[in-house]
Amino acid sequence: MKDVLKEILRPFDCLILVAAVFLFSKMNYDNLEIVDIIYIATFTLWFAMLIIRGVITYNRRGGRLH
Numbered sequence: 001m002k003d004v005l006k007e008i009l010r011p012f013d014c015l016i017l018v019a020a021v022f023l024f025s026k027m028n029y030d031n032l033e034i035v036d037i038i039y040i041a042t043f044t045l046w047f048a049m050l051i052i053r054g055v056i057t058y059n060r061r062g063g064r065l066h
Contacts, residue, residue, distance in 0.1 A: 004061065008054045016046060 020043050027036055 004057060008050070008057050013050060016043075 023039065024043075027039075
């Protein structure tokens with residue numbers, strides 16, 4: 001399981017995740033600007049690609065997590 005997580009979550013992905021959590025916590029949701037909307041859309045695409053990478057990795061290993 002740990003090897004699969006290391007293969008899916010790369011160090012730069014962890015950095016993106018930390019930055020996203022920080023920015024989402026500081027974002028003013030009552031007054032979203034275009035930059036905020038672009039950031040939300042970009043993070044959503046990154047997260048979808050992360051999920052897809054996880055599914056591909058899981059299927060490549062034959063559906064086993066160990």
